[in-house]
Amino acid sequence: MRLFLSSYRFGAHYDRFAELVGGPGPIAVIPNACDAWPAAWAGAVASDRAPLRRLGFCPELLDLRDYIGRPMELERTMRHYPALWVRGGNTFVLRAQFARSGADSVLRRLLAEDAIAYTGYSAGACLLTPDLHGLEDADDPAEVAPACGIETRWDGLGLVDRVIVPHVDSPGTDPDGHGTRLAARLRADGIAHWALTDDDAIVVDGSRTRVLTG
Secondary structure (H helix, E strand, O other), X not given: OEEEEEOOOOOOOHHHHHHHHOOOOEEEEEOHHHOOXXXXXXXXXXXXXXXHHHOOOEEXXXXXXXXXXXXXXXXXXXXXXXXXXXXXXXXXXXXXXXXHHOHHHHHHXXXXXXXXXXXXXXXXXXXXXXXXXXXXXXXXXXXXXXXXXXXXXXXXXXXXXXXXXXXXXOOOOOOOOHHHHHHHHHHHXXXXXXXXXXXXXXXXXXXXXXXXXX
């Protein structure tokens, strides 16, 4: 299993990102964490495609809403790509769209086969944790029903074994300090977690997990 999980895009570790995904090439951009914000959706997609293109990647949009109830077709599409790029937004909305499309099950199979690398930042990283409780201070669970038509899910995909807290001490992306406060609460409660600044990243490569700091 190959994962690159960060607080914001590549963090300070583009070289490790590129190594993990096999260098520049096709990459599927999944922007569904932004589905509750239709006015901002296109701009969010463009803002992520641009830096990938500048670095030599060929980012192609993969909208999970096009695959609702069609997990086999989604799996065929995902197999065309060596890597996924799952951007930030609302973690609860992203979780719902993974469930509706079957991407949660498809991703597990592809990662187990090492058929694809998963890269995700902010919500795209938090999605892979066991439990989404605590994220509601920054991400509004009430956005799920109108955007996705289902109830909010509080379980993550469980592909890593602890909570990820993005944007710690990162006022540029979290001016209200939600991440910093959540990390402090988890630390006080003795709950295992990774607290990431916008320079940090977690890399899982087979049996090895490393936290890369800025």
